[in-house]
Amino acid sequence: MPVVFRSEGFRFHFYSDEGNPRESIHIHVAQAGADAKFWLFPEVLLAYNRGFDARTIRRLQDIVSDHRSEIEEAWNEYFG
Template sequence: MPVVFRWKGYRFHFFSNEGDPREPAHIHVTKDGADAKFWLQPEVNVAYNRGFNARTLSLLSGVVEERREEIERAWDEFFS
């Protein structure tokens, strides 16, 4: 499971086996047993949320948006 970066104790990562056929680029975020998945395109959107409150989810969405290019680059490098 490649970790793209860590931020304030949150782990931003994806899985090496992302479905067959592979799902579009996205990022998983985990901390303290909670996790969420964000689609990156066409805009950052929550795919699912398990355990984060609305405020935290909004904060994480902003981090994903700010670092979307970095996440997409890591995804492309890993899967190419």
């Protein structure tokens, strides 16, 4: 599970096996038993949320938006 970065106590990562065929670029976010997934394109959009409150999801979406190019670069490097 490649970790792209950590911020504010959250782990932003993707899984080594992201489906066959591979899903579009996205990022998983985890912290203390909660997790969420965000699509990056065409805009940052919540795919699912398991355990985060609405305020935290808004904050996570902002963090993902701020790191969008970094996430895309890490994805492309890993999955080539």
